[in-house]
Amino acid sequence: MKTKLIAPSVLAADFGNLQRDIEMINQSAADWFHVDVMDGRFVPNISFGFPVMKTIHQHAKKFIDVHLMIVEPEKYVEEFINYGADLVSVHYEACTHLHRTINFIQDKGAKAGVVLNPSTPVWVLEDIITEVDLVLLMSVNPGFGGQKFIENTYKKIRETKELILENNSTALIEIDGGVNTENAAKLFDAGADVLVAGNAVFASENPERTIELLKV
Numbered sequence: 686m687k688t689k690l691i692a693p694s695v696l697a698a699d700f701g702n703l704q705r706d707i708e709m710i711n712q713s714a715a716d717w718f719h720v721d722v723m724d725g726r727f728v729p730n731i732s733f734g735f736p737v738m739k740t741i742h743q744h745a746k747k748f749i750d751v752h753l754m755i756v757e758p759e760k761y762v763e764e765f766i767n768y769g770a771d772l773v774s775v776h777y778e779a780c781t782h783l784h785r786t787i788n789f790i791q792d793k794g795a796k797a798g799v800v801l802n803p804s805t806p807v808w809v810l811e812d813i814i815t816e817v818d819l820v821l822l823m824s825v826n827p828g829f830g831g832q833k834f835i836e837n838t839y840k841k842i843r844e845t846k847e848l849i850l851e852n853n854s855t856a857l858i859e860i861d862g863g864v865n866t867e868n869a870a871k872l873f874d875a876g877a878d879v880l881v882a883g884n885a886v887f888a889s890e891n892p893e894r895t896i897e898l899l900k901v
C-alpha cells in the first residue's frame with residue numbers, strides 16, 4: 686500500500702515521560718513508531734537498546750519500525766524482532782552480507798529495510814531492490830536528531846523510485862532526518878511513502894497537530 690505515512694522518532698521523546706509520549710503517538714494520526722538504535726561505533730552517539738525497546742513494545746499500538754545504526758546488525762536483529770519490531774532496517778554500510786541479513790529478517794517474520802547514508806549512491810541497491818520491503822534514505826548523517834535536511838535527498842528519492850519501478854519492486858521509500866512541515870509535502874511529491882520526524886513533532890507546541898500537518 687502506497688500512501689503518506691508518518692513515523693515519529695521516539696529518540697526525540699521525553700524519556701522521563703516515555704509512556705505519555707507513546708500514548709500521544711497512539712492517539713495521533715501517526716502511522717508508525719520509528720525507533721533509533723545507536724551503538725557509539727557505527728555512529729558517534731549511543732541512544733538505547735532492549736530495555737527501552739521493551740517499554741515501547743508494551744505500550745505502542747502501532748507498527749514498530751526499528752532503525753539499527755549499529756555495526757554487525759545481524760547479531761541483534763532476532764532479539765529486536767522478539768521484542769516486537771515489525772520492520773528492521775539495517776545500513777548498507779554496516780552489512781558485509783546484506784542479502785543474507787535481509788533474508789534472515791524476513792525469515793524471522795519481520796519486514797526488512799535497507800538504509801543508505803547521504804553519501805552512498807542509490808545504484809548500490811540494484812541487486813537487492815527486489816528483496817527489500819523498504820529503502821530508508823538518510824537525509825542527515827545518522828547519529829543525532831535535530832540536524833539540517835540535506836537537499837540532495839530529493840534527487841535520491843527520484844532515483845530510488847525509478848529503480849523500484851524498473852524492477853517491479855514493492856519497496857516503500859522512507860526519509861529520515863530534518864523532516865518538517867515545510868518540506869514534507871515536497872518529499873511525498875518526490876516519491877517518498879514514509880517520513881520520519883523527531884524534533885519537528887516533539888519540540889512543537891502541539892505534537893498531534895504537527896503530525897496532521899506533516900500528512901498534508
Ligand code: DX5
Binds near residue numbers: 830832
Ligand atoms: C538520526 C535518526 C533520526 C532522527 C531524526 O540518526 O536516524 O531518526 O531521530 O530526527 P529529526 O527528525 O529531529 O531530524
Ligand code: ZN
Binds near residue numbers: 694720721752861881
Ligand atoms: Zn532513524
